[in-house]
Amino acid sequence: MKKFILVLLCLFFVIPPQTTEAEEPKELQIHFIDVGQADSILIRTPQGKNILIDAGGKKSAVKLMNYLRAFGITTFDAVIATHPHHDHIGGMSAILENFTVKAFYMPDISHYTHAFNDLYTTVKKEGIMIFKAKAGNKIDVEPGVKINIIAPLKGNYDHLNDYSYVLKVIHNENSFLLMADAGEQSETELLEKKVNVKADVIKIGHHGADTSSTLPFLKKVNPDTAVISTGNRIKQGYPSKAVINRLHYLKIPTYRSDLLGTIVAHSDGHNITFTYGKSEQEHQEEKE
Ligand SMILES: [Zn+2]
Structure with a gap:
């Protein structure tokens, strides 16, 4: 039975998506x-x-672009870099060079690394303007769809992760809270300022590390479902047992990309369903 399910999951992503622009x-x-x-x-x-939030690391840039191109995507209406860590902007230069980007958003913080320098070089070369949006700004995507930028609430933090844009995507009655790598400090500020963080789905902060996802914050978000975007690095604490235990304690069903591959939430504006699956190629790579 397990094998049958696995085959079904494989089929889901083996077949190239038929949807085009x-x-x-x-x-x-x-x-x-x-x-x-x-x-x-x-x-x-x-x-x-089409809107892209973060572009993974440099080494997965080709895989990411193949995934995007399979949908016939050539243009992004907006691209958002949540914060300048390499695992969020490492693949961003490839995106800016290979796709038309109508608007590019990034928080007002520098970080002197190869990934950041590469991105700035590309931004200059391609003549791209950066919108340094702030908490309180929103992107009106189309009727029924908007993205509220709710954090960072301050201009100075000890940890770069706390400069992360926290985004609330609203599709009619449904809402998705995308935490990027925002940590405990950013979460605490959102609670103190009584920002409306309630959401149907939360993308857990910082790949499930114990520096994010405090119990009071998770309780306030009160999501029906959690998603964790993480690699197979449980030994380094991603996701941490503490965060997994908190989600379990709150009875929040959780989808993890290290176990399930790409996870897709489908919203009709009222209900949300999920699909997921690794491609045949990814299963082969894991076996080798
Ligand atoms: Zn990260």
């Missing part, structure tokens, strides 16, 4: 793309808009 999805989809120990999230809207 001409055949727009009627539902909103949020793809938590399996880029290993990193983040990359694709939003496809009912009217056919």
